Amino acid sequence: MDQSKRIEEFKRLVYTKFNIYNSLFLNLPYRKVFNVGLLIPLMHDACKQGLDSGKNPEEILESFFGNYAGLETEKEKIDFMFRVIQYVERQVVLFDSVEEAAFPTIQELGNDLSIKDFFQLLDSKKNWDSISGKLSTFSARIVFTAHPTQFYPPSVLDIITRLSPLIAANNIDEIDLKLQQLGLTSLINSKKPTPLDEAKNIIYYLINVYYDAMGDLYAYIKENISNNEFDNPNIIKLGFWPGGDRDGNPFVTSKVTSDVANELRMSLMKCYYKELKDLQQKLSFRELEDYLSNLRDKLYETTYNPDENISFGEIMNPLIAAREILVDKYHGLYLKDLDNFMDKIKIFRTHFATLDIRQDHRVHRKVVEAILQKEGIISNEIDELDESEFMQLLLHKDFSPDAADYDEEIIQDTLKNISQLKSIQDKNGEEGCNRYIISNSEDKFSVLFVYALFRWCGWEEGNISFDIIPLFETMIGMNSSEQSMQELFDIPEYKAHIIQRNSKQTIMLGFSDGTKDGGYMKANWSILETKENLSAVCERNNIKAIFFDGRGGPPARGGGKTHRFYAAQSQGIANHEIQMTVQGQTITSKYGTKEQFINNCEQLLTAGLSKDFSHTKNEISGESRKLIGDMANLSYEKYTDLKNHKMFIPYLENKSTLRYYGKANIGSRPGKRGDKKNLELADLRAISFVGSWSQLKQNVPGYFGTGTALKTLAEQGKLESLKMLFKEVPVFKALMLNSMMSLAKSNFSLTAYMKEDEEYKDFWNILYEEYKLSKEMLLLITGYGSLMEEEPISRESIQMRDKIVLPLLLIQQYSLQKISKNTNYKELYEKLVTRSLYGNINASRNSA
Numbered sequence: 013m014d015q016s017k018r019i020e021e022f023k024r025l026v027y028t029k030f031n032i033y034n035s036l037f038l039n040l041p042y043r044k045v046f047n048v049g050l051l052i053p054l055m056h057d058a059c060k061q062g063l064d065s066g067k068n069p070e071e072i073l074e075s076f077f078g079n080y081a082g083l084e085t086e087k088e089k090i091d092f093m094f095r096v097i098q099y100v101e102r103q104v105v106l107f108d109s110v111e112e113a114a115f116p117t118i119q120e121l122g123n124d125l126s127i128k129d130f131f132q133l134l135d136s137k138k139n140w141d142s143i144s145g146k147l148s149t150f151s152a153r154i155v156f157t158a159h160p161t162q163f164y165p166p167s168v169l170d171i172i173t174r175l176s177p178l179i180a181a182n183n184i185d186e187i188d189l190k191l192q193q194l195g196l197t198s199l200i201n202s203k204k205p206t207p208l209d210e211a212k213n214i215i216y217y218l219i220n221v222y223y224d225a226m227g228d229l230y231a232y233i234k235e236n237i238s239n240n241e242f243d244n245p246n247i248i249k250l251g252f253w254p255g256g257d258r259d260g261n262p263f264v265t266s267k268v269t270s271d272v273a274n275e276l277r278m279s280l281m282k283c284y285y286k287e288l289k290d291l292q293q294k295l296s297f298r299e300l301e302d303y304l305s306n307l308r309d310k311l312y313e314t315t316y317n318p319d320e321n322i323s324f325g326e327i328m329n330p331l332i333a334a335r336e337i338l339v340d341k342y343h344g345l346y347l348k349d350l351d352n353f354m355d356k357i358k359i360f361r362t363h364f365a366t367l368d369i370r371q372d373h374r375v376h377r378k379v380v381e382a383i384l385q386k387e388g389i390i391s392n393e394i395d396e397l398d399e400s401e402f403m404q405l406l407l408h409k410d411f412s413p414d415a416a417d418y419d420e421e422i423i424q425d426t427l428k429n430i431s432q433l434k435s436i437q438d439k440n441g442e443e444g445c446n447r448y449i450i451s452n453s454e455d456k457f458s459v460l461f462v463y464a465l466f467r468w469c470g471w472e473e474g475n476i477s478f479d480i481i482p483l484f485e486t487m488i489g490m491n492s493s494e495q496s497m498q499e500l501f502d503i504p505e506y507k508a509h510i511i512q513r514n515s516k517q518t519i520m521l522g523f524s525d526g527t528k529d530g531g532y533m534k535a536n537w538s539i540l541e542t543k544e545n546l547s548a549v550c551e552r553n554n555i556k557a558i559f560f561d562g563r564g565g566p567p568a569r570g571g572g573k574t575h576r577f578y579a580a581q582s583q584g585i586a587n588h589e590i591q592m593t594v595q596g597q598t599i600t601s602k603y604g605t606k607e608q609f610i611n612n613c614e615q616l617l618t619a620g621l622s623k624d625f626s627h628t629k630n631e632i633s634g635e636s637r638k639l640i641g642d643m644a645n646l647s648y649e650k651y652t653d654l655k656n657h658k659m660f661i662p663y664l665e666n667k668s669t670l671r672y673y674g675k676a677n678i679g680s681r682p683g684k685r686g687d688k689k690n691l692e693l694a695d696l697r698a699i700s701f702v703g704s705w706s707q708l709k710q711n712v713p714g715y716f717g718t719g720t721a722l723k724t725l726a727e728q729g730k731l732e733s734l735k736m737l738f739k740e741v742p743v744f745k746a747l748m749l750n751s752m753m754s755l756a757k758s759n760f761s762l763t764a765y766m767k768e769d770e771e772y773k774d775f776w777n778i779l780y781e782e783y784k785l786s787k788e789m790l791l792l793i794t795g796y797g798s799l800m801e802e803e804p805i806s807r808e809s810i811q812m813r814d815k816i817v818l819p820l821l822l823i824q825q826y827s828l829q830k831i832s833k834n835t836n837y838k839e840l841y842e843k844l845v846t847r848s849l850y851g852n853i854n855a856s857r858n859s860a
Contacts, residue, residue: 019804025114030107036191048095054080059822068765069825090840093823101199101851103816109172113179116607128236130618144239152616155251157595158210167197207264211254211272215279223283225606227356245358248613250365257370259451266429273367273436274318280364285311294346299337303330321439324361363444370449376461379426383413406464407505430469442477453482454489456499485522487530490538494545501553520560528698531651531717536747537644544584560591578619580742582630590620636741646724647717659775668704672846709762714754719785734793755787756799817855824848
């Protein structure tokens with residue numbers, strides 16, 4: 013469909029409907045809300061006009077308070093701003109619901125390639141033999157993380173889930189009722205969630221969305237593939253980090269891990285029990301009664317008692333027997349319903365989602381060091397041993413460390429957790445928990461420490477049923493990764509472990525910390541080159557490389573358009589599976605409904621499969637590689653200069669919302685690693701780092717250095733080559749378009765008042781000049797007339813959301829200005845800043 017028609021339809025289904033239902037907020041029977049609702053449009057206009065005319069947030073809001081709101085005392089103004097935040101938060105929820113309701117229609121009008129379309133395209137080219145073989149082994153793994161970038165509590169998620177279909181049906185009375193409920197429902201947590209709370213929030217989606225969506229998607233694939241023998245229930249797999257990711261989170265203990273594993277299993281059994289109960293109403297035949305009733309009773313016992321469990325075979329065997337009888341004696345009545353249920357059991361087995369374990373390499377080193385000290389082998393540090401002696405200890409020496417013998421909690425819990433993983437596998441099946449990820453991996457010992465700890469904690473050598481996954485997320489780690497993996501493959505004991513794991517090595521690349529460390533362009537280009545190098549080293553060793561991408565929501569953390577990212581991967585990158593993290597707002601915005609989940613899974617699969625079956629190969633010439641490499645290096649130099657600027661950390665600490673992330677009840681994990689008094693960039697979480705730039709509407713990690721690099725190359729006479737690069741090299745185009753998204757979400761007029769600040773004006777000007785230059789150069793090499801020209805629907809959505817939250821952004825900056833002046837109401841202004849985080853982040857959908 014023509015883009016202009018798509019925009020018209022989007023405006024009709026989203027913008028118009030939002031404005032209509034937004035008017036219902038005026039009828040909410042709550043204290044002074046009516047007055048706030050009337051003033052919000054006036055406040056938005058005052059904010060926009062004030063920023064356009066160069067006024068600062070304090071001037072704009074003080075003028076509004078006096079001219080429109082009739083507020084005189086500081087306390088009245090603060091009270092009013094809290095009510096504005098509450099009102100706008102609910103507008104954001106309504107907009108989310110309206111967009112979700114419009115999603116199926118908008119997608120039909122788009123150019124996304126569905127699985128059915130993809131299969132028909134291949135059929136026309138007679139490629140079925142090769143595609144059938146690929147489909148039988150290919151898979152996409154979506155791993156849900158606990159990272160705090162989505163702030164809706166379960167009660168609000170439930171309202172959104174129920175509100176969207178009402179909006180699609182234009183059921184005005186029920187919509188009005190739901191909005192009244194929304195007005196009375198708190199949108200924030202009263203206290204920080206525990207890791208178990210975070211797990212339950214995502215299990216909500218497993219139960220209410222993914223259980224049925226995965227079954228429907230698998231049935232849809234089977235119906236549209238010209239192969240009756242197709243049987244790959246692992247084509248889409250789900251992973252789970254809440255309760256298993258203990259990197260920097262002291263609240264994730266071995267008990268929490270066990271509790272979350274039980275919660276996953278019991279939640280799945282409730283789904284099985286409910287579906288079997290419904291199925292029994294159809295399969296009401298005498299010879300099936302015992303099979304189905306006995307299974308139902310067993311399932312019921314496992315739904316509430318964590319000590320009761322049932323194996324995959326104990327679930328499937330009675331259903332297989334029942335199926336044979338149904339076909340032989342009852343004409344296969346309702347066979348399709350039974351088959352669909354059995355397929356779901358093949359997909360989810362007894363685990364629902366694979367619970368990944370993650371911990372920092374430095375913790376493992378500490379634990380190994382403590383064990384060797386306890387055994388009298390070293391006095392203080394591992395460095396006392398020469399490498400060959402140390403390798404013998406890790407690979408062959410048998411220890412039996414008792415967690416109770418150690419005083420430090422992190423050492424105790426690490427040993428307890430690794431020791432208990434076998435019992436989790438016994439209950440949930442091996443696939444329930446069989447991946448151990450090592451953050452900050454930089455050499456072979458990152459992996460060998462974990463290998464040794466498994467042996468020492470009771471796992472038999474040759475029978476460690478875990479994939480040990482290094483996470484390379486710093487420039488140092490990525491640069492040394494090829495050597496690290498080759499050294500590991502040269503170790504017979506580790507090579508034997510890999511062979512035992514089906515000759516597959518999963519390797520994780522961290523976009524978030526990579527970008528924080530190296531800047532946008534350098535990090536992303538380094539990750540691509542690292543993948544190519546690791547693909548080659550694995551192939552040389554007859555090992556399948558599986559890449560697990562640690563992607564956040566925004567481009568600055570590896571986000572952006574997922575299909576475009578994977579379809580653009582070069583030919584030199586192994587393509588056996590797609591694995592990626594999904595978190596926070598991305599869970600709700602991309603996978604929050606059945607329709608969204610199925611569509612985005614289809615995009616993942618077609619992106620991965622198209623790489624092998626497209627008539628054009630994503631091969632990057634040597635000349636193009638040099639040009640991109642030069643750009644990455646120039647960008648890195650500019651970003652490194654920024655990081656080393658004396659005002660870099662002070663600016664984040666004093667002019668952004670960085671310190672307020674820790675005060676918000678948004679997640680169990682602290683905002684930074686360790687407990688150092690002084691803030692260091694290395695210890696800062698990528699989420700709060702990127703999120704703080706987003707709240708400033710500066711989005712520095714998503715583009716900084718790009719403009720300088722492009723301009724430098726253009727001045728060297730390479731402008732036409734850059735334009736050709738954008739047209740012909742998909743990965744370069746994907747990187748530039750994602751950077752455009754970061755620029756499109758920026759608004760430097762919000763913080764323009766800082767150019768008058770004697771302490772920070774020079775630093776602010778550095779940021780602003782690079783923003784302007786990046787925008788100018790990207791428009792020049794792309795030939796676009798505006799940012800995100802190829803993505804008008806996304807651009808419209810961003811603009812509408814920015815319009816809704818503009819008053820919140822002004823309130824946030826106004827409060828920060830007041831705090832810097834040592835007001836008597838400092839505590840209340842700090843609460844305003846903290847409270848404004850919620851609506852802003854929820855509105856931006858992929859800001860952190």
